[in-house]
Amino acid sequence: MKARVIVTLKNGVLDPQGKAIEGALGGLGFDGIGAVRQGKVFDLVLSATDKAAAEAEVAQMCEKLLANTVIENYAIEIE
């Protein structure tokens, strides 16, 4: 079973890297950009076979390590 974890900055948390990317895209002539926020993607290969159990375990991984929940949100996709 595979899981994908997407970690993003919470609303209201300043993202200087996203701002810099936004500026660089503008410099390349992409002028229709409202905002850019940078995040992280983790792809996990799991030995679990039960989808609900896998999702619960990955949520624990997010809480304990993959995300810093002071500043970040996470989303989990299981396939």
Next chain:
Amino acid sequence: MKTAIIVFPGSNRDRDMFHALELITGTRPQGVWHTEASLPDVDLVIVPGGFSYGDYLRSGAIAARSPIVKDLIRKADAGVNVLGVCNGFQILTEAGLLPGALMRNAGLKFVCKEVKLQTVNSATRFSSRFVKDQVWRCPVAHHDGNYFAQADDLKAIEDNGQVIFRYAEGTNPNGSINDIAGITNKAGNVLGMMPHPENLIEDLNGGTDGRLLFESLLNAA
């Protein structure tokens, strides 16, 4: 005063801290490797600066989950004094010993220079040798020093007097909210700060402003 310094793979300011503490306390600190299960019985535990685990995932994130940090949390909860400098501050926030988080500098660049700090709370075991609102010189060297806390956490640390040091006179090098350079936990026995007081402790460094922090701890011991 007995002290211990935790060393992680990628720590690089640990030697400066050994030197500073030996010079100021007269006793060589004990070094503790990150894989050890327990800390020795000491008055002060230091989490030094550097780039533990190469800053992988987030600065301090992997180190905060290492075996020795489990015991550090137990010792801190029991009232032992803990000082985290730079990467040490990042590790203490990642370990949940201090509120908030340290994010990429607002200017996106690594900053290595001298700033001015203001001791806004001198009624703590880490700052009693300063005069309240004293402005002093201190070096910084970091890429992820932009302190952030959610509004309710920020209000709590401000209301409780947990902000000990702020960047003074327009020298905020990293965009930290409320110019915060160093905070304690609510109990007051854990201090985290981005600047390096251990690098300004003798004339050879060009000044001795940083000594006051360590002398405060000596007074308290």
